[in-house]
Structure formats: C-alpha cells, structure tokens
Amino acid sequence: MPRAIISPSVLASDFGNLTAECKRMIKGGAEWLHMDVMDGHFVPNITMGAPILSCVSKGVPGIFMDCHMMVAEPEKWVDDIADAGGALYCFHIEATNDPVPLIKKIHKRNMKAGVAISPDTPSTAITDEIAEAADMLLINVYFSLETYTGRGGQKFLDRCVPKVAELRARFPEKDIEVDGGVGPKTISVCAEAGSNVIVAGTAIFNAEDPEAVIATLKSTVDAAQAKQNRL
Ligand SMILES: O=C(CO)[C@@H](O)[C@H](O)COP(=O)(O)O
Numbered sequence: 199m200p201r202a203i204i205s206p207s208v209l210a211s212d213f214g215n216l217t218a219e220c221k222r223m224i225k226g227g228a229e230w231l232h233m234d235v236m237d238g239h240f241v242p243n244i245t246m247g248a249p250i251l252s253c254v255s256k257g258v259p260g261i262f263m264d265c266h267m268m269v270a271e272p273e274k275w276v277d278d279i280a281d282a283g284g285a286l287y288c289f290h291i292e293a294t295n296d297p298v299p300l301i302k303k304i305h306k307r308n309m310k311a312g313v314a315i316s317p318d319t320p321s322t323a324i325t326d327e328i329a330e331a332a333d334m335l336l337i338n339v340y341f342s343l344e345t346y347t348g349r350g351g352q353k354f355l356d357r358c359v360p361k362v363a364e365l366r367a368r369f370p371e372k373d374i375e376v377d378g379g380v381g382p383k384t385i386s387v388c389a390e391a392g393s394n395v396i397v398a399g400t401a402i403f404n405a406e407d408p409e410a411v412i413a414t415l416k417s418t419v420d421a422a423q424a425k426q427n428r429l
Pocket residue numbers: 207209210232234266341347348349350351352377378379380397398399400401
C-alpha cells in the first residue's frame with residue numbers, strides 16, 4: 199500500500215500569511231499542502247487561483263501543492279496551475295464529461311492527476327479506466343454540492359467511508375486521499391478503510407500543537423497499514 203502522507207488544508211489557515219502558514223506546516227512534518235481552489239460556480243465559495251499559488255510556490259521553494267480544484271471547468275485551469283507551480287491537479291469527476299483526456303492534459307504539464315468525488319457520488323463513478331490513468335483518488339468525506347458548500351470545519355460523514363474501502367480493494371497501489379472533517383477523532387476509520395493521503399484543515403491549523411496532530415494522523419495510517427500487512 200502507498201505510504202502515509204499528510205496534506206494540511208490551507209482553507210483553515212490565515213490567508214493573509216499564507217506563505218508563512220505553509221512553512222509552519224512543513225516545519226511541523228507536513229509533506230504536502232492541500233490548496234483549496236474554489237471558483238464560486240462548482241461551489242458557492244471563492245478562495246484563490248493561480249496568482250496566489252504562484253506567490254506561495256515562490257515563497258516556499260520545494261513545496262508540493264496538492265491542488266484541489268473545486269471548479270466548474272477543470273480543463274480551463276491546467277496550464278495556469280502548472281505555471282503557478284502546482285504539483286498535483288485534482289479535479290472533480292462531477293465537473294467534466296471527459297476525465298481521461300483531462301488526466302492526459304495534466305500529465306503533459308508534468309503534474310500528478312487526481313480525481314475527486316463529492317459525498318453524493320458513488321465510488322463506482324471512478325471506473326477502472328479513469329483510476330488507472332490517474333495518480334490519486336480523492337473522496338470528499340463531508341462536502342456536498344447542495345448543502346456543505348465547500349467550507350472547512352464541517353461534520354465528518356461516516357457514510358462515505360465504504361467508498362474508500364471499495365476503491366482500496368480495486369486499487370491497492372493507488373494514492374487514496376480523504377478530505378473533510380478528518381482529524382484525530384475520525385482518522386482511524388479512514389485509515390482502516392485504506393486511505394493513505396490525509397487532508398485535515400481545522401484539526402491541524404487550529405491545534406495548539408499542529409506537529410503532534412500531524413504525527414498522530416501519520417502514525418494512525420502507518421499502524422492501520424501494518425495491521426493490514428499482518429492479515
Ligand atoms: O475541500 C475542502 C473544503 O471544501 C476541505 O479541504 C476542507 O477545507 C477541509 O477542512 P476541515 O474539514 O479539515 O476543516
């Protein structure tokens with residue numbers, strides 16, 4: 199199974215000091231930073247786009263920007279995000295009719311490609327063909343287009359966890375990311391279901407000791423994987 203990676207969601211950061219906030223997370227043990235790009239169309243909220251990501255990548259050399267594109271036209275932003283220094287471009291399957299050509303376009307710009315599903319989308323929407331072309335699969339475990347509106351600090355949805363298990367059973371070697379309401383209280387079920395890339399916003403940024411939270415999330419995934427390997 200692929201190794202544990204923690205990707206703090208900057209949605210919970212102090213946006214006025216985004217570069218410093220990213221550095222703080224890397225110092226605390228985060229390997230990736232989850233950049234929540236929202237366009238006000240796919241979700242009602244608006245956050246940031248390529249100009250801000252570009253400043254962050256210049257200010258934090260070597261940063262791995264895990265860009266979660268909550269946008270209505272994911273085809274439109276590939277070049278801008280690549281030019282801004284994005285390392286992974288994760289689009290929503292609900293926002294495109296042509297996921298495989300889009301994955302190829304992302305790869306052509308030397309970014310990893312991720313495919314995300316919202317809570318009301320079944321995991322089977324990620325067909326074998328799509329998953330095999332992609333590098334990472336993202337399961338939003340709280341956010342829904344209708345009600346949760348792309349905001350941080352929402353309630354974790356247990357009902358999404360079986361989707362993680364279903365995808366892990368089909369794709370043992372793929373990075374599988376969970377996002378939304380994940381923290382020390384909810385990580386165990388995600389890790390046991392097979393996710394290895396963990397996004398957490400409020401649980402890390404609002405913690406008194408973010409480093410300890412990052413370490414807890416990582417060690418929980420490591421322990422779940424070790425248990426799996428013993429079975
Ligand atoms: O994609 C999103 C928001 O839509 C997430 O990345 C959240 O920002 C995660 O925040 P927490 O629920 O962990 O606070």
